Amino acid sequence: MSNDLQSPILSGADLQFWEENGYVVAQNAVSEKNAAQAAKAIWDFLEMDPEDPKTWYPDPPRRGIMVEIYQHQAFWDNRQAPRVHQAFSQIWDTERLWVSFDRGSMNPPTCDPSAKQFGMHWDTNLDNRPVGFGVQGVLYLTDTAENQGAFQCVPGFHNIIEDWLDALPEGEDPHRQDLHALGSIRVPANPGDLIIWRTSLPHFASLNTSNRPRIVQYITMNPANDGNQAACQSRVNWWQERLTGLGKNAKEKEHYHSKTAKLTPLGRKLLGMDKWD
Numbered sequence: 001m002s003n004d005l006q007s008p009i010l011s012g013a014d015l016q017f018w019e020e021n022g023y024v025v026a027q028n029a030v031s032e033k034n035a036a037q038a039a040k041a042i043w044d045f046l047e048m049d050p051e052d053p054k055t056w057y058p059d060p061p062r063r064g065i066m067v068e069i070y071q072h073q074a075f076w077d078n079r080q081a082p083r084v085h086q087a088f089s090q091i092w093d094t095e096r097l098w099v100s101f102d103r104g105s106m107n108p109p110t111c112d113p114s115a116k117q118f119g120m121h122w123d124t125n126l127d128n129r130p131v132g133f134g135v136q137g138v139l140y141l142t143d144t145a146e147n148q149g150a151f152q153c154v155p156g157f158h159n160i161i162e163d164w165l166d167a168l169p170e171g172e173d174p175h176r177q178d179l180h181a182l183g184s185i186r187v188p189a190n191p192g193d194l195i196i197w198r199t200s201l202p203h204f205a206s207l208n209t210s211n212r213p214r215i216v217q218y219i220t221m222n223p224a225n226d227g228n229q230a231a232c233q234s235r236v237n238w239w240q241e242r243l244t245g246l247g248k249n250a251k252e253k254e255h256y257h258s259k260t261a262k263l264t265p266l267g268r269k270l271l272g273m274d275k276w277d
Contacts, residue, residue, distance in 0.1 A: 009083045010090045018091070021155040022198040025187065026087035029139065029194035030078050036191065037074040039141035039215045042104045045069045045253070056108040056213060065107040065149075065205060071242040071254040073261045075104070078139055079219055080267030087194055088221035091135055096276040098225065101238060101245030102218035104141075107149035109208045117207045120152070120179040124199040130162055134199035134222075140189045141215045149208030150186040151195050157182060158200040194219070224269075224276055232272040239263075239271055 009026050010018070018024040039050075045067060048055040069075065078084060079099045089095045124134055144150050157164075165174060179202045186206050187195055197203060208214055225231050238245070239261070242254040268274040 008090060009087045015090065022158040022201045023153055023155065024196055025189055026194040026196060028192050029084045029087055030081045030192045032191050034074065034077050034081065034192070035141045038078055038217050041072040041074045042067050042069060042106055042215055046106060057111065065105050067104040067106050068244060068252065069104045069254065070101060070245045071258055071261060075217060076261035076263065076267060078217055080264050080270055082266060084194060084219060085221070085266060085270065087196060091196060092223060094223060096224045097221040097270060098272055099270040100220045102220065103245060105205065105216045105218065107205055107208050107214040109211055109213065115207060117180065118204045120184065120202040120204045121175060122199065122202055126165065126174050131200045135196055135220055136199055137194055137196045137218065137220045139194045139217045139219050140191055141217060142191050144188055144214055145210055146186040146188045148210040148212060149205050149214035150188050151203065152184050152186045152206040153197055153201045153203040154179065154182045154184050157202060158198045161200050224272065226272055226275045235272040
């Protein structure tokens with residue numbers, strides 16, 4: 001194992017915070033330079049000018065804040081950054097991980113003074129009880145203040161989620177409750193900081209009331225399944241053919257107009273091209 005991977009990015013205090021709150025900020029997971037390159041990739045993909053607000057609001061409007069960019073070299077550089085891998089390794093207590101095929105996001109300042117906060121949600125099936133352990137992550141690519149669409153969650157909710165679900169009246173939809181009233185907070189951070197949270201925390205990207213967009217890259221990792229040759233080949237093909245992620249595996253903009261990203265030895269393992277053994 002390299003020296004980078006032997007150096008913990010999360011301290012004992014960080015891990016204690018993680019256990020209590022269900023989220024943690026891994027500071028300087030990637031360099032500011034790498035963060036800036038990924039932010040530029042998003043701006044270029046959207047064909048927008050970061051210094052010209054008039055370009056942030058196309059007509060017709062974008063659908064949501066997600067950006068369907070997956071395969072840019074800058075995105076892969078962040079996925080295969082040793083400190084990103086180390087943070088997830090500490091959370092999972094293993095280095096044998098696969099990286100997710102996630103996208104980016106550009107959340108511009110709201111132009112509607114009457115706009116309301118987005119609804120909070122879970123990216124896990126609450127019908128499967130008890131709710132299983134899983135993690136998600138978001139990498140801030142620029143300085144992100146509390147009012148700039150920062151990540152928002154309910155700290156510590158993983159400790160009470162089973163009791164909370166049991167207490168709901170029969171037939172009540174967990175997703176339709178006032179989740180903000182549970183004590184949600186916003187998490188500001190610096191470019192290159194990685195926020196990791198448990199999937200059992202209700203969360204969302206908050207309303208951006210600042211004068212600057214929030215630019216992020218979603219990254220998570222899960223235990224590798226490199227004994228499954230079909231899964232390995234599917235993942236390699238996804239990278240090689242520059243397909244879209246999130247299970248869609250479609251040939252879109254990056255397939256036709258970009259180059260296949262270069263991988264480091266760590267990146268090859270995180271993809272599934274090489275085994276961890």
